[in-house]
Amino acid sequence: MTGTKIKNMEEFASVSGISRPTLSKFFNDPSSVRASTRKRIEAALDRYDYQPNLYAVNQNRRLTKNIGVVVPYLADPFFAKIARTIEEHIIETGFRPVLLGSHGSPAMEIANLENLRSIKPAGVLLAPLGRASDHAKIKAFCREVPTVLFDANIDEIGEAFVGSNNEQSISLIVDYLCRTGEPPSFFEMKSPTNPNAFKRRSAYISAMEKLGHNPNLIQAEGEGWEFEEIGFRAGTRVVRDRNLPTNTILCSNDRLAIGLLSAAFEAGLHVGIGEGRELRVAGHDDHPFSRYTCPTLTTVSQDYEAIAKKSAAVLLERITSEESADSQGETLFDGRLIMRSSA
Amino acid sequence: MTGTKIKNMEEFASVSGISRPTLSKFFNDPSSVRASTRKRIEAALDRYDYQPNLYAVNQNRRLTKNIGVVVPYLADPFFAKIARTIEEHIIETGFRPVLLGSHGSPAMEIANLENLRSIKPAGVLLAPLGRASDHAKIKAFCREVPTVLFDANIDEIGEAFVGSNNEQSISLIVDYLCRTGEPPSFFEMKSPTNPNAFKRRSAYISAMEKLGHNPNLIQAEGEGWEFEEIGFRAGTRVVRDRNLPTNTILCSNDRLAIGLLSAAFEAGLHVGIGEGRELRVAGHDDHPFSRYTCPTLTTVSQDYEAIAKKSAAVLLERITSEESADSQGETLFDGRLIMRSSA
DNA sequence: TTATAATTTTTACGCGCGTAAAAATTTAAT
DNA sequence: ATTAAATTTTTACGCGCGTAAAAATTATAA
Numbered sequence: 015m016t017g018t019k020i021k022n023m024e025e026f027a028s029v030s031g032i033s034r035p036t037l038s039k040f041f042n043d044p045s046s047v048r049a050s051t052r053k054r055i056e057a058a059l060d061r062y063d064y065q066p067n068l069y070a071v072n073q074n075r076r077l078t079k080n081i082g083v084v085v086p087y088l089a090d091p092f093f094a095k096i097a098r099t100i101e102e103h104i105i106e107t108g109f110r111p112v113l114l115g116s117h118g119s120p121a122m123e124i125a126n127l128e129n130l131r132s133i134k135p136a137g138v139l140l141a142p143l144g145r146a147s148d149h150a151k152i153k154a155f156c157r158e159v160p161t162v163l164f165d166a167n168i169d170e171i172g173e174a175f176v177g178s179n180n181e182q183s184i185s186l187i188v189d190y191l192c193r194t195g196e197p198p199s200f201f202e203m204k205s206p207t208n209p210n211a212f213k214r215r216s217a218y219i220s221a222m223e224k225l226g227h228n229p230n231l232i233q234a235e236g237e238g239w240e241f242e243e244i245g246f247r248a249g250t251r252v253v254r255d256r257n258l259p260t261n262t263i264l265c266s267n268d269r270l271a272i273g274l275l276s277a278a279f280e281a282g283l284h285v286g287i288g289e290g291r292e293l294r295v296a297g298h299d300d301h302p303f304s305r306y307t308c309p310t311l312t313t314v315s316q317d318y319e320a321i322a323k324k325s326a327a328v329l330l331e332r333i334t335s336e337e338s339a340d341s342q343g344e345t346l347f348d349g350r351l352i353m354r355s356s357a
Numbered sequence: 358m359t360g361t362k363i364k365n366m367e368e369f370a371s372v373s374g375i376s377r378p379t380l381s382k383f384f385n386d387p388s389s390v391r392a393s394t395r396k397r398i399e400a401a402l403d404r405y406d407y408q409p410n411l412y413a414v415n416q417n418r419r420l421t422k423n424i425g426v427v428v429p430y431l432a433d434p435f436f437a438k439i440a441r442t443i444e445e446h447i448i449e450t451g452f453r454p455v456l457l458g459s460h461g462s463p464a465m466e467i468a469n470l471e472n473l474r475s476i477k478p479a480g481v482l483l484a485p486l487g488r489a490s491d492h493a494k495i496k497a498f499c500r501e502v503p504t505v506l507f508d509a510n511i512d513e514i515g516e517a518f519v520g521s522n523n524e525q526s527i528s529l530i531v532d533y534l535c536r537t538g539e540p541p542s543f544f545e546m547k548s549p550t551n552p553n554a555f556k557r558r559s560a561y562i563s564a565m566e567k568l569g570h571n572p573n574l575i576q577a578e579g580e581g582w583e584f585e586e587i588g589f590r591a592g593t594r595v596v597r598d599r600n601l602p603t604n605t606i607l608c609s610n611d612r613l614a615i616g617l618l619s620a621a622f623e624a625g626l627h628v629g630i631g632e633g634r635e636l637r638v639a640g641h642d643d644h645p646f647s648r649y650t651c652p653t654l655t656t657v658s659q660d661y662e663a664i665a666k667k668s669a670a671v672l673l674e675r676i677t678s679e680e681s682a683d684s685q686g687e688t689l690f691d692g693r694l695i696m697r698s699s700a
Numbered sequence: 701t702t703a704t705a706a707t708t709t710t711t712a713c714g715c716g717c718g719t720a721a722a723a724a725t726t727t728a729a730t
Numbered sequence: 731a732t733t734a735a736a737t738t739t740t741t742a743c744g745c746g747c748g749t750a751a752a753a754a755t756t757a758t759a760a
Contacts, residue, residue: 022746033709038748048707048757068475069416070746074715088441089645094432098460110472113456117441129453132411242649276649280698302432306585306619308651355623365716376739381718391727391737413716417745 020064030058082130082138088115099322118239141165146207174343183349184217196260197227204233245273271297294357309355363407373401425473425481431458442665484508489550517686526692527560539603540570547576588616605637614640637700652698
């Protein structure tokens, strides 16, 4: 783009020879103007540096093209990657993603929603903290802004929920572990905020009982989102005490497993399959770093591509239809077994 | 907040008993109105649900309270954490952070800047991709929007640069490695996009020569930002071939080191210090996962708290003074040695 | 060439603020 | 109680768009 900057649409109308109302129609929907008119406008845009003022455009709109994406903890590569995939899908459909991290703080989560409210988003994709969230405030927000929850659910909140089928995925990995060795203990946080953790615990107990085994829970003390540290500390105790019923541990998520593996390594315990291995460790999520743990971590992957795509699609469908669903829909995606070396 | 929603400032003036121009003054700077007036407005805000329309507020402003934060790759926890720290500082000073990830794509980086341009940011904090960036377009952007670069520099672009003192940090770790064992080889990407990598290579060569040792570069083939994978593949070859001049490898960054450690583990090579250890590995950055590698990674930490704080401070100072610096300032923070078990 | 349909132009108003300036009110000092 | 200073109120205009409706123009079909 060359030449002097055009200061407003009226001025651009002057230099382009197209009237302002027609230009306005064009910027909102290029296909709503005649093809020959469209070509003239595009030629003018090539010659002059002009874009409509975003603030004036949106001043009188009830809804804008913004879509909020709120994740609980951006430093978790899982959320960073799912956010990226969601952003790609949103951009493809002509909307504008606005990414906000709650950094594990319920107050921050609500501040993010207030922030979003002020930019009049068409909708919001929210991965809530879970039990720590301020449910009343999130509910109030969802009444005003179409919101789809993903990853972690809060019952009866939002238009829909898209996540993983924890029952299937835990069942799958428990089954695999039992078929290939001793039945696992379940390594989890004692007081997790993420509701998936509770669902995974239930699914573990169910799966073990269905296979005729006694469930065994190992509960790690700790708060917050530094799961590796929590896993490392509790794991250090576990490998020191060594009073496990079997040689197999299934971790509630990969980040706990990463900490546990590190603890085992430091204690000189050999993890893996085959001769001389004292412990088998498995995880859940297929965290990007699970391919580089020592040994590489056997896990169940969450289909975050499908979760991201479906979340964006459900929200866009809701925005387009302008009607609230009768009840909160729920879509759960199955996990896939990722067999590596740790179990 | 209770009661019906207030639709505009005029209506809020009605219910609060304060005139609209005075309300406007209050929302812009609460201290600019009389204390008793301020109390009345705050009482009304407690009773009524009103906030000024962000789009109307900003329509006629040359600059808004927005500050863009652009990072090259959000899935890297380093950038996620530094972005979070920057956001905290920005929020503290009454500005509003807008976070955008370039996802390793030069086109996305430029799209992010165009996006930011349209929301009229007061300033931007940019961690550029580096050599892969479109320098001309970034330069054009910087002419219009006060921009501070951080983490990776592009010479003569932006108001200032805030980053790590690679020469000091690499010198520190090379010195430490030479004092505690054999001098290291340098494990790096053959064609990195991040200019820090080149600076680290130069610093390594300098440090080795200063200590009277021969530098040895191990260059990993690979493109993009999946450093662990690149480190793993090249590391697999390195531990297979075993034609290293010494038993010590210094990696250009922790993520390459994570891959290398994983490759060594899979090859049955014992990494660490003490009897029976065949290899020592060190990294740079103090990645959050470096505390959980096997063995835990000896590295140099980047002072991202200081980088984040300084970056935000420099930009806010520039925004406040409304004057461009004569030349691009540069602030480099020293790294600190983090001694763990791998070297 | 003419009639009809599609599209643009012209004119105007409104959105929800920021801000200016004169008038009015309130507060503080004497 | 009076005067001066500080602050608010009143009135009005402008920003840069979206949109409506009538008139004008352009394109297409017969």
